[in-house]
Amino acid sequence: MSFNSSDGEITYEKIKERAIKGVAFLTGRNFLLQAITQISFFLLTIFLSPSQFGVFFLVSTVINFFAYFSDIGLAAALIQRKDKVAQDDLKTVFTVQQVLVLLTIAIIFILTPFFQNWYKLSQEGVYLIWALAISLLFSSLKTIPTVLLERQLSFGKSVLPQIVETIAFYATAVVLAFKGFGVTSFTVAVLLRGISGLLSIYLIQPWQPGFAISKKSLQSLLRFGVPYQLNTFLALVKDDGLIMFLGGVLGTSGMGFLGWAQKWGFAPLRFFMDQIIKVTFPAFSRLQHDKEKLSNAVSKSILFVSLMVFPSVVGLVVLAPLLTTVIPKYEKWQPALVALSLFGFNAMWAAVTTPLTNTLNAIGKIQLTFRLMMMWTILTWVFIPLLAINYGINGAALGFALVGLSSVIAIAVALKYVEIDLTKSVIKPLISSLVMGIVLFYVSSMLSPTLLSVFILLALGIVIYILQILLFLRDEVAQGLRQLINIIKVKEVS
Numbered sequence: 001m002s003f004n005s006s007d008g009e010i011t012y013e014k015i016k017e018r019a020i021k022g023v024a025f026l027t028g029r030n031f032l033l034q035a036i037t038q039i040s041f042f043l044l045t046i047f048l049s050p051s052q053f054g055v056f057f058l059v060s061t062v063i064n065f066f067a068y069f070s071d072i073g074l075a076a077a078l079i080q081r082k083d084k085v086a087q088d089d090l091k092t093v094f095t096v097q098q099v100l101v102l103l104t105i106a107i108i109f110i111l112t113p114f115f116q117n118w119y120k121l122s123q124e125g126v127y128l129i130w131a132l133a134i135s136l137l138f139s140s141l142k143t144i145p146t147v148l149l150e151r152q153l154s155f156g157k158s159v160l161p162q163i164v165e166t167i168a169f170y171a172t173a174v175v176l177a178f179k180g181f182g183v184t185s186f187t188v189a190v191l192l193r194g195i196s197g198l199l200s201i202y203l204i205q206p207w208q209p210g211f212a213i214s215k216k217s218l219q220s221l222l223r224f225g226v227p228y229q230l231n232t233f234l235a236l237v238k239d240d241g242l243i244m245f246l247g248g249v250l251g252t253s254g255m256g257f258l259g260w261a262q263k264w265g266f267a268p269l270r271f272f273m274d275q276i277i278k279v280t281f282p283a284f285s286r287l288q289h290d291k292e293k294l295s296n297a298v299s300k301s302i303l304f305v306s307l308m309v310f311p312s313v314v315g316l317v318v319l320a321p322l323l324t325t326v327i328p329k330y331e332k333w334q335p336a337l338v339a340l341s342l343f344g345f346n347a348m349w350a351a352v353t354t355p356l357t358n359t360l361n362a363i364g365k366i367q368l369t370f371r372l373m374m375m376w377t378i379l380t381w382v383f384i385p386l387l388a389i390n391y392g393i394n395g396a397a398l399g400f401a402l403v404g405l406s407s408v409i410a411i412a413v414a415l416k417y418v419e420i421d422l423t424k425s426v427i428k429p430l431i432s433s434l435v436m437g438i439v440l441f442y443v444s445s446m447l448s449p450t451l452l453s454v455f456i457l458l459a460l461g462i463v464i465y466i467l468q469i470l471l472f473l474r475d476e477v478a479q480g481l482r483q484l485i486n487i488i489k490v491k492e493v494s
Contacts, residue, residue, distance in 0.1 A: 033159075033166050034271040040170035045260060046329050047177040048185075054256030055125050056186045058247045062115060063132040065240040066104050067139075090144050091210040098211075101140040108133040119247050124183040131187045138194030145205035161201040169193035234373035238380045246396060249388055257336040258393045264320070265343025268312030269350055273305045277358050294363070295419045302355050302420060303476065306429040309351040311465045313344040314437035318444065319457060325449045339397035346404035352426055353407040356414035365417065372410050379403045424476060432468035436461050 045053060108129065116126055142161070169189045176185035247255050320340055324330045360369045384399030391398070411422075440461050447453040 031271075033162060034267075036166050036170055038267060038271075040174050041263060043174050044177055044185075045333065046327075047174070048182065049253075050256030050260070050332065051253045052182050052256070054252035054254070054259060055119075055121065055183050056128065057259030058119060058243065058252060058255045059115075059121070059125060059128050060132060061240045061243040061247075063108070063129070063136070065236060065244060066108055066133075067136050087210070090147075090207070092213055093147075094144050094209060095211045095213055097140050097143055101136050105133045105136060119252065122183070124187070128183055128187045128190070131190045135190050135194040138198045141198055141209075142201050144209075145201045145207050148207065149205050160204055161197045164200040165193045165197035168196040234370065234377045238373070238377040242380055242384060245385060246388055249385070250393060250396070254393055257333070258339060258396060260333055261336040261339035261393070261397060262343050264316065265313070265340050266347045266350075268309045268316065268344075269347045269354075271312070272308035273351060273354060276301055276305055277354065294359070298355065298359050298418050299420050299425050302352060303425040303429070303473075305351045305355060306426050307469065307473075310348055310429045310433035311436055311461070313348055314433045315440065315458070315461050317341045317344045318437050318440045319454060322444060322449055322454060322457075326451050326454065336393060338394045342394075342397035342401040345401045348430075349404040349407040353410045353414075356418070356420075357410060359418055360414060363417065368413065372413065375406065375409065376403060379406055424473070428472045429469075432465055432472065435468060436464045439464055 112126055112129055115121065115129060119125070121129075169192065172192050173185045173189035176188060181188075243255075246258065250258060317340065320337055321334075324334045324337065357369050357372065360366075380399070380403050383402050384396055387395035387399040389395075414420075415422075440457050443460060444453070444457055447456065
């Protein structure tokens, strides 16, 4: 079986090989990126106050909200497209996106006084808004080279600009925050990130920018792009739109606590799942005509995410109170510990539902995921604002957790199209993680609050979890490792 691609015919075996190598390569690189990100975030939350961190969290959300309007799903349509992509397609997408992003930047500058008054931002906050707005242009200019790399499943190359951007941003932000520049640390870091990422991706995947509008190409791409983007719009309203609203309710300090809890609560998800999703969307798109192979691939992706995310979340929630006690200057984040646990609960649901909704998108079931997203959006705006107004940051986090419970509906819907062994892929990793968490909680109550206790609990948790996985999922893990080793030995297809 073979599938058309922008670089010619790609057989199922090549898709499988590149996808697995992509997962291995991106996971390895992602460990590096996330290590840099989490260490830097940790340092920033030491050097910055909750209010200063809240400004960055809130302003970044505002810009992300407006960034939606600089895209109408054309890049995703290019990736999902089955047949070969022509230059007219690339230039049409490039032209439309540049027009949209320039209009978006202009609107952000015009609305700056409103944001400054609504969120009570200082002039530092205003400069940060402008820097993030300009960074939208840098991001838009990277679209076509990124699409070309993803259609070729060249994940090894596509991750390099991310490494450059991450190092540029966090190295700058941490150094300036340490020197006392506050919110300005983010402003400078955002601009350096945008410039470095733009230069690096054009060096890796050269493409001559060109302007053109092909009516035929645009109509074809919009048929997938618009429903896909409507899906994204609901996610935007559900997440970023809500954060923008909460900023006026909780203030910058409250948003700092909420942002801290959300960042750490979702850290395992970002650490392990994001790169998997990046690999699986184009790979699943190529396998959409073979249900058996697609189901096998989806099952393995969910198993891998569950194996990594579940124990990480449970361990983080159990150890967080101890960590905020023993780490210098970190006790200021203790008011957000309950919110952290609730966000972690939500992240565990997302570890299962996100790969499944990603699969539905890849096989063209956009309308279905749109209806699911509509459900989540309504529930989000019903629960979270009311709970936040009455109970502050913990109320908001509880609202997120309640919305996460509705994921059982999404799982039931997705299983109608893709067969998944939930016991093997989800239940066993979950039970193993909960057993580990119960043991750690009991042992931690008997230890004094020191860094040595933290390391003892970490080592104990790892040993307990590995032993359980070897007991319940030994064959599946061994098979996956053998397959991965065989793939790594094969020279990557260019």
